[in-house]
Amino acid sequence: MSQPLEILFVSSFPASPPTFGAQRRIDGLMRSLSRRHRVSFVSLLPPDLDAERAERAMKEYCRDVVFVPWAEASGLPKRLAQLRSLVSIYSYERRYMNGPDLQLALGRLLRSRRFDLVSVETPFQAFSRLRQAPSGAPSPCVLIDAHNVEFDLARQYFEQSAGLARRLHHEVNWRKLQREELAAWRAVDGVAFTSPDDEARARALVPAIRSAIVPNGVDVEQFRPAPEVPPSGTRTIVFFGTMDYFPNLDAVRWLFREIWPLLSQRDPDLRLKIIGASPPSDVLAHQGPRVDIAGLVDDLQRHLVAADAIIVPLRVGGGTRLKILESLAMGKAVISTKLGAEGIAARSGEHLLIADEPKDFAEAVHRVLEDRSLARELGRKGRELVERRYAWSAIGEEMERFVYQVIEGAPGAARRAS
Incomplete structure (x- = not known):
């Protein structure tokens, strides 16, 4: 299987123009994959990001770009929301990353044409209704691009946190995150990890997971050595x-x-x-x-x-x-x-x-x-x-190989290929 694919990326923030690490990973992978495949994008849009600028940057390599306006609470309202989440069966992250407006946007795009694969950038968005397709068409495969093992990161937050309310939230929440993240790994068709350490942590808990290591990368043309600056005295x-x-x-x-x-x-x-x-x-x-x-x-x-x-x-x-x-x-x-x-x-x-x-x-x-x-x-x-x-061109090829493996190994592969 080597034909061009329709791939939908789902995120909690726009990928471009990238200003922090997670954005750079999504931007780098999408740009690399877009050279051979048709990529689209749906994400939440925090209020501090410029929607027009983000859409303009992403239209350079995306077929469809859909932003869902969203304002995460901060300061005291966020702390109160975190405390309220203590009595919920769901984690704080799962509650705020899967709102109804996002579900509507995903449903409209997924039913408008057939996608071969949906890649979600957080495990919590894997609980969205992603296996939708036009009438009579096969549903897409789902892949998690795991930037981190989120529950392990939350556990570290708990160990380093100061303040009773914050420690209480993290202590309860990381255990919910673990339950949800493991459930997400089991439910999807594949998980891409950025490091052997993260993949080993996951396999120890979910031995049957279909996974691969797709490291982070770098734009070696944008980030390149410059002539050495003469000594300035400082x-x-x-x-x-x-x-x-x-x-x-x-x-x-x-x-x-x-x-x-x-x-x-x-x-x-x-x-x-x-x-x-x-x-x-x-x-x-x-x-x-x-x-x-x-x-x-x-x-x-x-x-x-x-x-x-x-x-x-x-x-x-x-x-x-x-x-x-x-x-x-x-x-x-x-x-x-x-x-x-x-x-x-x-x-x-x-x-x-x-x-x-x-x-x-x-x-x-x-x-x-x-x-x-x-x-x-x-x-x-x-x-x-x-x-x-670690050039993005090489990393993109690694992700492409894994995407094909996921699609070929998923239930209903023969029908998707027809």
């Missing part, structure tokens, strides 16, 4: 990632609490830049002569080019980190925790440096700042690794 390290994503926020808080004091004391001229949307007040409080809380920036690559090193002090997370792949693609020296680099075929000392304790992390940063030949060699080999293994 050195800058950079962390980037949206601050409304708990693993990133936890990393930045740990950085300021445990690592930055060691770095700044040893090197009084060192500068730190934090890039990412929605920094909270406790992060903004660190803004000063040596610390730049830049927020969301229009040209991430320009800031990365000027960086002497990229730091990834993650302690919570799943899947694989696009920030590491993008930094390696730009030929930058990267210092990460072991968890931060999980699932990426990069070796410490060859492609990046890995350290888990604050003192060791700070020492690794100083190594690449003091030894520029080491920094250049890490950057060179990191770029080679990304070009060889």
Whole structure:
């Protein structure tokens, strides 16, 4: 089976133009698949995103683009909604990602023409009514593109959470998420995981799962090395990632609490830049002569080019980190925790440096700042690794092969092929 397919992607946010990791994965996969297949897209539309801009960007490679306006609660209303979810049999995520307006939009598109496959970007949207088709046509296969093992991420949130109400929510919710995520894996025709670690976690719980590893990737033309910037007399390290994503926020808080004091004391001229949307007040409080809380920036690559090193002090997370792949693609020296680099075929000392304790992390940063030949060699080999293994063109081919396997192995395959 190799004919062009009709593929529908379903998400909780638009994929383009991408400004954070999950968007970059969906954007990269859809663009790659659209070279041989017809792709369409349905998603929720948060109020802070520009619908016209998103639709214009996605129409470059999508046949149909449908947005369903949606406003997730924030602050106190969100906390109250989370508390109300404690008495529900469903998780908070499943409740807010499957509203009636989304179901109507999906039904209209799925019944308008036959799709071969629906790819959902969260396991909770797998509970939508996705197996619909025009009268007399076979229903589509359903695949989950698992950016993370969501219940394991929620369990980590619980372990790191402060505050009684938040801990109570996460403690109850992660167990609901586990039940729902396992049910979703069993119900769909295939699951694509981004790392061997996530796939192993899933197989230990659902041995019969049909799955494949489809890693995260990077646009190697957009993220590429620039000529080395002449020494300016100051050195800058950079962390980037949206601050409304708990693993990133936890990393930045740990950085300021445990690592930055060691770095700044040893090197009084060192500068730190934090890039990412929605920094909270406790992060903004660190803004000063040596610390730049830049927020969301229009040209991430320009800031990365000027960086002497990229730091990834993650302690919570799943899947694989696009920030590491993008930094390696730009030929930058990267210092990460072991968890931060999980699932990426990069070796410490060859492609990046890995350290888990604050003192060791700070020492690794100083190594690449003091030894520029080491920094250049890490950057060179990191770029080679990304070009060889993580370009979106190659990752898209891996997803395409898995999609064909899912369709051919699903019940009713003969009827779909006719």
